[in-house]
Structure formats: C-alpha cells, structure tokens
Amino acid sequence: MKKYIAKRAATMFGVLLITLLITIMLVGSNMDTILKQGVVFQVRSEITENPAIVESFSSVQEFEAFIENQTEQRIKNLGLDEPWYSPQRIGLTMYKIILLDFGHATFLTSDLGSSDVKDIIFEKLPRTILLFTTATILISIVGIFVGALSASKIGSTIDRITSSFAIISSSFPVWWIGMLMIFLFAFTYQIFPARATPDIPASSP
Structure with missing residues (x-):
C-alpha cells in the first residue's frame, strides 16, 4: 500500500x-x-x-x-x-x-496594500469559493430538475429545447459567458456589483 x-x-x-x-x-x-x-x-x-x-x-x-x-x-x-x-x-x-x-503584481494590490500575488490570491479565495460553491449548488439543483423533466418527456418540446441549450451553452467558454453576464447585470441593468460583494453605488458598478 x-x-x-x-x-x-x-x-x-x-x-x-x-x-x-x-x-x-x-x-x-x-x-x-x-x-x-x-x-x-x-x-x-x-x-x-x-x-x-x-x-x-x-x-x-x-x-x-x-x-x-x-x-x-x-x-x-x-x-x-x-x-x-x-x-x-x-x-x-x-x-x-x-x-x-508568484512574485509581485505590477498594477494590482490587495485590500491591505500588498502587491504580493500570493496575498492577492488568498485574499480573493474565500469569495471565489463562495461564488463557485453557490453556482455549483444552483446549477446542480436546476440541472437535476430540468434533466429529470426532459427525461420523462423524451422527444417533447422541452426535451429538444433543453438539449439544444445544453449543446449551445457548452460550446461557449465559461469566462466569456461570465464577462457577458457581468456586463449585462452589473453595467447595463445595474442589478449586481461588478467588482465586489459589498453594496456599492449603482452609478459606479
């Protein structure tokens, strides 16, 4: 062993x-x-x-x-x-x-003013884990529900729609979709903040 x-x-x-x-x-x-x-x-x-x-x-x-x-x-x-x-x-x-x-960043710093890349990564890691975990839970719940619904109605309209959406969505890079979502919900409709989790003025997303 x-x-x-x-x-x-x-x-x-x-x-x-x-x-x-x-x-x-x-x-x-x-x-x-x-x-x-x-x-x-x-x-x-x-x-x-x-x-x-x-x-x-x-x-x-x-x-x-x-x-x-x-x-x-x-x-x-x-x-x-x-x-x-x-x-x-x-x-x-x-x-x-x-x-x-990882050395030191040229333009970015942590909230405490450190330019050490490791400090910047570890500072943002909790928010990244929170975002990833929340997204994974939501995707799993929606995916299981929609998948079960589609499987129970093979060949139906809902089955064709979900299958087509799955193929199309998996063809796009996740980071590109993320940028579009940020632009749409943070800058266009100003529903969510674009840079941080705390509330920030709508005029400066």
Whole structure:
C-alpha cells in the first residue's frame, strides 16, 4: 500500500513538473516581455513620483538615460537579462511556482496594500469559493430538475429545447459567458456589483 501511494505521488509530481514546463515553454516569451515592461513601468513611476530626483536632471536625454540605466540594473537583479528559455530561469520559475512564490503584481494590490500575488490570491479565495460553491449548488439543483423533466418527456418540446441549450451553452467558454453576464447585470441593468460583494453605488458598478 505504501509503495502504491509513493508511486502515485511520484507520478503526480512528475506530471505537475511536466505541466509546468510545458506552460512555461508556451507563455515564456510573452511573460518575459510583460515582466520587462513591468520593470520599466515601476522604475519610471518610482522616479517620476519623486520631484527631487526629476528636478536634478538638466535635460530630457539625461533623464531618459538614467531611467534606462536603472531599468537595466533592475532587470539584471531580477535575473531577466538571461533568456527565458535558459535552464536557470526555467528551473527557478518552476521552483518558485511549486513554493507558491508568484512574485509581485505590477498594477494590482490587495485590500491591505500588498502587491504580493500570493496575498492577492488568498485574499480573493474565500469569495471565489463562495461564488463557485453557490453556482455549483444552483446549477446542480436546476440541472437535476430540468434533466429529470426532459427525461420523462423524451422527444417533447422541452426535451429538444433543453438539449439544444445544453449543446449551445457548452460550446461557449465559461469566462466569456461570465464577462457577458457581468456586463449585462452589473453595467447595463445595474442589478449586481461588478467588482465586489459589498453594496456599492449603482452609478459606479
């Protein structure tokens, strides 16, 4: 039994590593570009938000050269000067993901002001679980009822309608349907909030 569990655990871990490797290979180039652009944005924001530093430059060229130098230094410190496909970066990325070290977000922060991606995820996780659980319960209840009704009337109008709806709805990506629902019920009819569970003004969904 122990050997079986150990074998299954090793297999699952191997599959996880292979999945991570494939994911990194697929999005590595784009992610590298995004990370470097994020560094440029951070450096420029940090400098422009400090009037003392901005006023110390005598020309725009000197200012841009300073930003470029700081950006290159930051990129080097983060290890982004190495190609994304280098063994060092791929190995480090996989290691960080396994440890749930997702780095820091460039634009988003948690409600407490943390830019750590892990903090942002864990902060939103309870709401995600609540939303997923509620949706699953509602879908299960409605699905069982409608399915039983359709099964009891094979070939009827209700059977054809539900079967057609099931085929059509399963053909659309869930995230796309979700975006449409948010646009419809939050921005068009302003029934539900679009950004959070607490009540917010209807004029700012």
